[in-house]
Amino acid sequence: MFLEPLTIVSIVVLIVALILYVLIRAFKSVGFTAPETLVLLVGAIIAYAIIPDVPLYAKGNVVLCFNVAGCLIPLTISARVIRDGRAPLIECIIGIAVVTVLAYHLSAFISDKGVVIYNIYYPSLAAAFIGILLSGKKWGRVGPISYVSSSLGILIGCDLLRLNEVLALQPARLIYASIGGAGVFDAIFVAGIIAVALDIIAMALARMTGGQR
Structure with missing residues (x-):
């Protein structure tokens, strides 16, 4: 007997709703709100798929753009959690600096x-460790610190610090270079999710053993 399409x-x-519910609960446990979780997990992918890169600056045949999903969303979420105090500024600066060097x-x-990014797992692991280490034993800070460290660290280390190389190009035809686009978006998205996921696992293990709250 076959099931009806409806x-x-x-x-x-x-099934999708249940998965999202579980993920929202998990992300909430380490400091993210439901809307932030949906933006990070779903909104970023949709934005990357449908919103074109936004031009910023042109030099010769090189047009510098920024990607909404890989640049604007991480910046917005990071600014929000820093402003709210969920990710203290000094701790974030330390985390961003470490991940920037790695990236x-x-x-x-x-x-x-x-x-081209050769390994996104090291920045993810570093960000997760930094979040746990610098959270002041408050799990509500772990996820935001880790996310800010990984996403902005990769954005700065992989894209912003290489802008001079991009703008030094002298291509024969018009090319578009996107901040937070292409492979960097993948790295920011995956590294951010991995870092927070590791924090969730660490939190669960700590609570099982009566550790950090």
Whole structure:
């Protein structure tokens, strides 16, 4: 007996809703609100798929743009959690500095490919560790500190510190270089999620053993 299409759609919607509910609860446990979680997990992907890069500056045949999903969203979420005090500024600066150094040394600018990142796991692990270490034993700060450290650290280390290399290009045809786009978006998205996921696991283990609150 085959299920009706409407039944299948209903089951899929229910499963997706349950998954999102679990993820929202998990992200809330380490300091994120439900809207922030939806933006990080769903909104960023949708924005990357449908919103084109926004031009900022042109030099010769190089047009510098920024990507909404890979640049504006991380900046907005980071500014929000820093402003609210969930991610203290000094701790974030330390985390961003560490991840920036890692991201810069783990990436390279290749003229025909853009910025290539060779390993996104080290920045993710570093950000998760920094979040736990600098949270002041408050789990509500762990996720935001880790996210700010990973997303902005990668954005700065992989893109902003390599702008001179991008603008030094003298291509024969018009090219577009995007801050937070292409491979950097993937790295920011994945590293941010991995860092927060590791924090959630660490929080669960700590609570099981009566550790950090």
